[in-house]
Amino acid sequence: MRFDTLKILLVDDNQHMRLLLTEMLSAIDVRHIFEAVDGAEALHMMRRVPIDIVITDLKMGLLGGIDFVNLLRRSPDSPNPFAPVLMVTGHSTLRRVQEARDAGVNEFLTKPVTGRSLIHRLTLLIDQPRPFIRCDGYFGPDRRRRVTSDYKGPWRRDEDAVSIDFG
Numbered sequence: 649m650r651f652d653t654l655k656i657l658l659v660d661d662n663q664h665m666r667l668l669l670t671e672m673l674s675a676i677d678v679r680h681i682f683e684a685v686d687g688a689e690a691l692h693m694m695r696r697v698p699i700d701i702v703i704t705d706l707k708m709g710l711l712g713g714i715d716f717v718n719l720l721r722r723s724p725d726s727p728n729p730f731a732p733v734l735m736v737t738g739h740s741t742l743r744r745v746q747e748a749r750d751a752g753v754n755e756f757l758t759k760p761v762t763g764r765s766l767i768h769r770l771t772l773l774i775d776q777p778r779p780f781i782r783c784d785g786y787f788g789p790d791r792r793r794r795v796t797s798d799y800k801g802p803w804r805r806d807e808d809a810v811s812i813d814f815g
Contacts, residue, residue, distance in 0.1 A: 649771060655680040655697060659690040659704035659716065660736075669703060669736070672763050685709075687716025694720075694727035701773060706737035706744060713737070714751045721752035721788050729787065730780060732773040736761055752788025754778065 656678055658666050666683050673681055682697055684690035688711045690702065702720070706713040713735055721729050732754045737744065740758040748756055754777075755769045778789040 649774065650677075651770070652677045652679050654678055655682065655700045657682045657684060657690060657693060657697075657699045657702045659684045659687060659702060659708070659713070661685050661705065661708040665705065665736075669761070669766070672761070672766050675763065676767060687711030687713065687719065690716060691719060691727060694731070699728065699731055701770065702731050702733045704733060704735055706735055706739050706748065714747050717748070717751040717753055717788075732777065732789075734769050734773060749791050750786065752786070754789045 651673070656673060658669050658681060660666050660669070670681050670683075682693055682699065684693050686708045687704070690704065693699070694702075704713045704716060708716075711719075717733055717735070720726050720731060720733070723729075733752065734755045734757060735748045735753045736757045736759065737748075738759040740756075745756055754773055757765055757769050780788060781790050
């Protein structure tokens with residue numbers, strides 16, 4: 649895979665993490681790496697530069713990762729609501745992962761980050777993009793990881809049938 653044409657935005661308030669990610673990305677020949685220290689600066693950067701992939705931390709000072717992704721996906725003046733977002737964090741509890749997913753994060757990567765795990769997530773973003781969904785309260789990549797061809801009903805979950813009023 650050729651990474652040399654990608655424009656990647658790193659959003660993290662930790663300079664050491666940005667440096668580590670920059671070194672990893674440079675090692676796979678990413679040549680266009682932009683940096684922001686929080687979500688507000690990232691949105692400003694994205695208005696000036698057409699970014700292909702955003703790599704953001706979850707927990708940051710002024711505007712954290714979840715709020716940043718919510719604005720990126722849902723704000724009327726968003727610079728690119730369809731930008732692929734990889735969230736990198738040391739806070740990988742189920743609740744945090746679900747918050748990130750529900751905000752519209754495409755992929756999630758827990759620290760410590762390895763070169764292999766970073767390449768794997770980037771490859772998923774590029775080679776296996778998920779379609780975007782718009783419904784009440786959500787806009788972003790399809791949150792379902794697996795779509796089975798043998799499913800034969802109108803609902804995907806058992807509880808969907810329970811909440812239907814058949815009149």
